[in-house]
Amino acid sequence: MTTKSLLQAIHDGLAGEMRADETVMVLGEDVGRAGGVFRVTEGLQEEFGEYRVMDTPLAESLIAGAAIGLSVNGMRPVAEIQFADFIPPAFDQIVSEAARFYYRSGGAYYVPITVRVPYGVVPGGALYHSQSVEAWFCNTPGLKVVAPTYPADAEGLLRSAIRDPNPVVFFEHKRCYRLLKEEVPEGGAVVPVGKARIHRAGTDLTVVSYGFVLHQALEVAEKLSTEHGVEAEVVEPLTLYPLDRGTIVDSAKKTGKVLVASEANLTGSVSAEIAAVVAREAFEWLDAPVMRLGAPDVPTAPFAKPLLESFMPGAEKIEAALLELARY
Amino acid sequence: MAMKQTRSRHEALALGAEELLKIYRHMLSARRTDERMWILNRQGKAAFVVSCQGQEAAQVGAAYNLRPGHDYAYPYYRDAGIVMTLGMTARDQLLSLMGKGEDPNSGGRQMPGHFSSRELNIVTASAPIGVQFPQAAGTALAFKMRKEDGVVLASGGEASTSGGDWHEAMNFAGVHDLPVVFLVQNNVYSISTPEPLQVAGSIAARAEGYGFPGVAVDGNDVLAVYEVARGAVERARRGEGPTLIEAKTYRLTGHSSDDDDRRYREREEIEEWRLKDPIPRFERYLLENGVLDEEGRDEIDGKVKAEVKEASDYAENAPFAESGFALEGVYAVVGGKR
Ligand SMILES: Cc1ncc(C[n+]2csc(CCOP(=O)(O)OP(=O)(O)O)c2C)c(N)n1
Numbered sequence A: 001m002t003t004k005s006l007l008q009a010i011h012d013g014l015a016g017e018m019r020a021d022e023t024v025m026v027l028g029e030d031v032g033r034a035g036g037v038f039r040v041t042e043g044l045q046e047e048f049g050e051y052r053v054m055d056t057p058l059a060e061s062l063i064a065g066a067a068i069g070l071s072v073n074g075m076r077p078v079a080e081i082q083f084a085d086f087i088p089p090a091f092d093q094i095v096s097e098a099a100r101f102y103y104r105s106g107g108a109y110y111v112p113i114t115v116r117v118p119y120g121v122v123p124g125g126a127l128y129h130s131q132s133v134e135a136w137f138c139n140t141p142g143l144k145v146v147a148p149t150y151p152a153d154a155e156g157l158l159r160s161a162i163r164d165p166n167p168v169v170f171f172e173h174k175r176c177y178r179l180l181k182e183e184v185p186e187g188g189a190v191v192p193v194g195k196a197r198i199h200r201a202g203t204d205l206t207v208v209s210y211g212f213v214l215h216q217a218l219e220v221a222e223k224l225s226t227e228h229g230v231e232a233e234v235v236e237p238l239t240l241y242p243l244d245r246g247t248i249v250d251s252a253k254k255t256g257k258v259l260v261a262s263e264a265n266l267t268g269s270v271s272a273e274i275a276a277v278v279a280r281e282a283f284e285w286l287d288a289p290v291m292r293l294g295a296p297d298v299p300t301a302p303f304a305k306p307l308l309e310s311f312m313p314g315a316e317k318i319e320a321a322l323l324e325l326a327r328y
Numbered sequence B: 001m002a003m004k005q006t007r008s009r010h011e012a013l014a015l016g017a018e019e020l021l022k023i024y025r026h027m028l029s030a031r032r033t034d035e036r037m038w039i040l041n042r043q044g045k046a047a048f049v050v051s052c053q054g055q056e057a058a059q060v061g062a063a064y065n066l067r068p069g070h071d072y073a074y075p076y077y078r079d080a081g082i083v084m085t086l087g088m089t090a091r092d093q094l095l096s097l098m099g100k101g102e103d104p105n106s107g108g109r110q111m112p113g114h115f116s117s118r119e120l121n122i123v124t125a126s127a128p129i130g131v132q133f134p135q136a137a138g139t140a141l142a143f144k145m146r147k148e149d150g151v152v153l154a155s156g157g158e159a160s161t162s163g164g165d166w167h168e169a170m171n172f173a174g175v176h177d178l179p180v181v182f183l184v185q186n187n188v189y190s191i192s193t194p195e196p197l198q199v200a201g202s203i204a205a206r207a208e209g210y211g212f213p214g215v216a217v218d219g220n221d222v223l224a225v226y227e228v229a230r231g232a233v234e235r236a237r238r239g240e241g242p243t244l245i246e247a248k249t250y251r252l253t254g255h256s257s258d259d260d261d262r263r264y265r266e267r268e269e270i271e272e273w274r275l276k277d278p279i280p281r282f283e284r285y286l287l288e289n290g291v292l293d294e295e296g297r298d299e300i301d302g303k304v305k306a307e308v309k310e311a312s313d314y315a316e317n318a319p320f321a322e323s324g325f326a327l328e329g330v331y332a333v334v335g336g337k338r
């Protein structure tokens, strides 16, 4: 067991897979000598050389497209998009290409690539260093989309993503990188793609959440337990697409009350899909309408601090929503 | 009349009669298959045709330098000449045309012209223009990292050089001296948009800015294309880096069976280019150099036509995939690790 942050866990997952399999490689902007703008890939180029840890030109479509072409020719690339906000130029390669090689070739070609994407609001990140763009990719059959929040889950899921024969978009919340440390088993926990995690068992209501908001939701859940005796079950999807519907629906059936919370723009979000699934599959068990918390439909978190705070859902709103649910 | 030279062009290229006839046959097979597709389209048996006619020299001349199944090809939708040179057959093309279950590209999921063969390293193609170039650069990078002598041929029309993907791939290939050959078939039109509205300056000359050679070649002269492509493939194999080839050619048909080209180009222009049709042109060369006589030509053409006819009948009678095939095979389950 080693105690590590989310950032260290992702680093170790990469290093471990690269040691175990010489076809695994990393490519992206500033990932080499500098070790990435967040230092996730620090030290990897020293260990694995300039090709297996490659500084690419500033060209996101190239990064994703080259990863596809590498994978077709025997490699297992992990492409880094420096910030989620800069993934749109790579959209065509990820959505029209990587996601479809397998289906469109009748199973002849598969694309075992992982695209790492740091996302989410950080103070001062503003319009182009803050976005939660995961929903864009959760409408694309052929892709798998994961968004772990805790270190052990992240290391395990990264290893699973790299070994997966399909393209996996791997979202890492920037604000969680150094937020906390936890114990991670040597060689990484086994965390399969496609399985949700129940972080906290509860009987009164269910919160489905991921990313920085998950940390807030867990704090609020403890508070509700001590202050009101309300026991919230907190579920993290881990894989956003395809969803582990079973775990989410089972929890909804158990508690009868569900809040879905994330910092993504609410309309058309992953939360919307989760709410729809719960509303359909758990209808007869529900005691309250499925509630959602998310960012309002404005571009993303503004730069100035007071403006930023009015954008984020935040612990207070989560608590208010849960108390409202509890009263049903 | 051909000029009497001390040494013929093909001798200078060390191409024997047998190889010349193979090249000829690939070109002719692509053409006859394409002609058959238009007939089936008019008969209402094929919904969509996208044509290679006029570009066979550029395609076969380039692809003839590849080692099928070892090197990689990223063709675009007109490249029947490339994929048939690499080993795909008239039957494959016609099965794809009719969307039948045995269509080797996709089992009937994709439109015709979206080629794929894992055995031949023909990488599954799609419709968004230009996406193949970054992929081809990545495939070439894998060869370079493993110090293998594989080469990647990435092909597209002149309009595919207008978008970012082409430039991103050219730059990356130049940065790392990747073993990739960019083949741009400049056929003067992008649907209706003529070259002067599509291309600033010279495509071939752009390579210089990316630090590697760019060559413009008469794309209707199969031996000329073969020669520059051979140089490019050899250069890539030696580890010296990429080459851009701009093959100047012409699209003899409409953009596709859904296009009426009378709206945007003169019949006279097409007739002028018909005189430069690469297939009769190569035929004349072979006749003049004694590689082929008229009897031999008729015999080859007869065989090719019979093959195409057989392929057409086969494809017409072949079944579609089961309807469940539409709903499965989205995610790979094998190919994972450990
Ligand atoms: C990104 C994208 N935009 C538009 C189209 C529609 N489209 C298909 S082919 C084509 C013209 C391409 O011209 P060119 O590259 O010169 O190839 P050609 O058809 O002349 O061989 C267009 C506009 C497309 N397939 N992809």
Ligand SMILES: [Mg+2]
Pocket: B157, B158, B159, B185, B186, B187, B188, B189, B190, B191
């Ligand atoms: Mg064109």
